[in-house]
Amino acid sequence: MKTEDIKQWIDERLSISTLAAMAQKKEVPVHRHSIWYYFGGMTLFLFTVQVATGILLLLYYRPSSDNAFESVQFIMTEVKFGWLIRSIHSWSANLMIATLFIHMFSVFFLRAYYPPREVTWLSGVFLLFIVVCFGFSGYLLPWNKLAFFATKVGTEIAGVVPIVGRPIMRFLRGGDDVTGATLTRFYGFHISVLPAAATAFIAVHVLLVQLHGMHVPAKYEHTYRKMKFFPNFILRDLIGWILAIGVLAVLAALFPWELGEKADAFAPAPAGIKPEWYFLFMFQTLKLIPAKVLGLDGEVLGIMAFNVVAMLLFIVPFVDRSPENRRRRMILNVAGVLALVYIVGMTIYGYVT
Numbered sequence: 001m002k003t004e005d006i007k008q009w010i011d012e013r014l015s016i017s018t019l020a021a022m023a024q025k026k027e028v029p030v031h032r033h034s035i036w037y038y039f040g041g042m043t044l045f046l047f048t049v050q051v052a053t054g055i056l057l058l059l060y061y062r063p064s065s066d067n068a069f070e071s072v073q074f075i076m077t078e079v080k081f082g083w084l085i086r087s088i089h090s091w092s093a094n095l096m097i098a099t100l101f102i103h104m105f106s107v108f109f110l111r112a113y114y115p116p117r118e119v120t121w122l123s124g125v126f127l128l129f130i131v132v133c134f135g136f137s138g139y140l141l142p143w144n145k146l147a148f149f150a151t152k153v154g155t156e157i158a159g160v161v162p163i164v165g166r167p168i169m170r171f172l173r174g175g176d177d178v179t180g181a182t183l184t185r186f187y188g189f190h191i192s193v194l195p196a197a198a199t200a201f202i203a204v205h206v207l208l209v210q211l212h213g214m215h216v217p218a219k220y221e222h223t224y225r226k227m228k229f230f231p232n233f234i235l236r237d238l239i240g241w242i243l244a245i246g247v248l249a250v251l252a253a254l255f256p257w258e259l260g261e262k263a264d265a266f267a268p269a270p271a272g273i274k275p276e277w278y279f280l281f282m283f284q285t286l287k288l289i290p291a292k293v294l295g296l297d298g299e300v301l302g303i304m305a306f307n308v309v310a311m312l313l314f315i316v317p318f319v320d321r322s323p324e325n326r327r328r329r330m331i332l333n334v335a336g337v338l339a340l341v342y343i344v345g346m347t348i349y350g351y352v353t
């Protein structure tokens with residue numbers, strides 16, 4: 001193929017008219033559970049808020065243990081609207097994780113992972129891990145006391161796993177302890193490795209959704225209506241995004257994100273230290289497990305159990321492939337409801353104790 005042929009091939013497929021034709025053609029199913037189709041788009045929108053506010057924060061943030069805390073303090077007190085940008089970045093991260101969980105559980109219960117959508121689900125599971133890593137790495141960046149000790153505890157938990165745990169902990173910390181080297185690493189993950197991975201996986205995820213169209217649950221296969229994506233669905237999406245901006249503005253204005261005190265490795269750990277809410281159900285579980293279970297280390301067992309559950313997420317689309325197997329469908333429904341109740345219950349329990 002000559003260069004000109006390639007250019008023509010790309011032009012034909014990427015021309016505005018092709019995109020317009022695709023948008024014209026795209027339709028979204030309408031049925032009793034269509035509301036759940038909005039949560040993927042909402043997660044995507046909040047991700048773009050993260051990218052935009054994150055870039056603005058980078059203009060002033062300095063990633064070293066000597067300067068990080070002071071640079072965030074400067075952003076909060078001296079930079080015009082710096083407090084607003086930082087608060088929106090932090091609130092939007094939390095809101096994004098919440099909408100991501102809702103999106104994941106809704107596609108799970110609607111069985112949107114049935115063939116041919118296995119890879120869409122798999123890319124989603126990778127995105128879940130990437131987003132959680134964004135949260136964990138970002139939390140340390142202000143280099144305050146709470147973040148310092150939460151990172152110490154979090155990485156210590158990873159270190160408990162037999163054989164691979166210690167090397168992973170040392171890799172994350174950049175040594176044996178949480179130091180400036182840990183901050184440099186987390187900064188690197190947070191602003192380059194994770195954004196690059198997230199962009200690639202989001203591209204694959206959204207492209208596959210575009211390719212396969214939206215999944216319709218078996219129950220509505222013969223009764224659903226269709227709605228044009230452009231302009232009907234996208235305008236509804238837009239209303240949700242404008243509402244999200246409103247919610248973020250209210251949260252940032254009424255509850256600006258706290259900074260606390262600068263990290264000090266020699267200070268005692270603050271009493272009752274807790275991780276961010278999305279890690280709390282795991283943290284609380286590890287606290288409740290007895291030191292020894294059947295002669296084995298309770299904490300190690302708990303961590304291994306969470307790893308097994310995380311691995312199970314990858315095989316969901318391969319064990320349940322069609323609505324015909326009613327028994328399997330029921331088992332997965334019960335497992336999904338139990339997981340949801342467990343996560344919500346343990347999170348609340350973690351907060352009140």
Ligand code: HEM
Binds near residue numbers: 036047103117202
């Ligand atoms: C950054 C994270 C994510 C973003 C930005 C995202 C975005 C989207 C978008 C825009 C859609 C189309 C609209 C919709 O169905 O809501 C979608 C569909 C889908 N997502 Fe995600 N998603 C993310 C994470 C996940 C996760 C964690 C899973 C599951 C483990 C997942 C599984 C799926 C599946 C199976 C579909 C197809 C739904 C259907 O055909 O009806 N996604 N995603």
